[in-house]
Amino acid sequence: MTTALEVGGTRVIGQVSADPIRIDDLLRAGSMADGAVTVFAGRVRDHNHGRPVLRLHYEAYEEMAERELASILDETANRWTLSHLEAVHRTGTLELGEISVAIVVAAPHRATAYEASRHVIEEIKKRLPIWKREEYADGQLEWVRSTSPDA
């Protein structure tokens, strides 16, 4: 599902989807008036708390996740002067190195782009009804409970 809208002068797009995230497509954000484009990509890492991880399985309350993501983006677009704000979160099974979440911000200046990007990822981690289960090398599966800032 995709939500796309205009908030003030910002083009806002939010998506929660099982489709792979294509960073190249996201990099076309903004216009020639934007001197800064930040791209944050969260990737599936091969370890957690010292334990080897093989892959991740994401489960979402999709209807609510999409709505909550739209509300995070709306708040962010109202707080900073941006021309483009986009966030995509994956669901389903992701292999090592795959992108689980991407945030693209285009703005006239870098400070606002960085701040807005950081705000969106922190709010996603706090609020989006999405859960992940780690699959380990020994075949065990565990739901991840951590929502700490470096998770």
Place this chain on the structure above:
Amino acid sequence: MTVTILLFANHRELASTGSLDLELPADATVREAVRRLRSLPGLASLPAEPTVAVNREYASLDRDLKPGDEVALIPAVAGG
């Protein structure tokens, strides 16, 4: 009245279902719905005071419910 309960992640596995209908008195709150849910066979280990959403928005346990409401128990989230 009847409300729909949604369960996710470890809660869903515990209940062996992601969705069930729950019969409640007309003036029930979310807290009462959770209490009745936990009294069902096998569901006693669901949290007594979970984070919840009503109709896809975070809500308080004291929220009054209406017939047909969608009540989701939200385990600790782990997106990103």
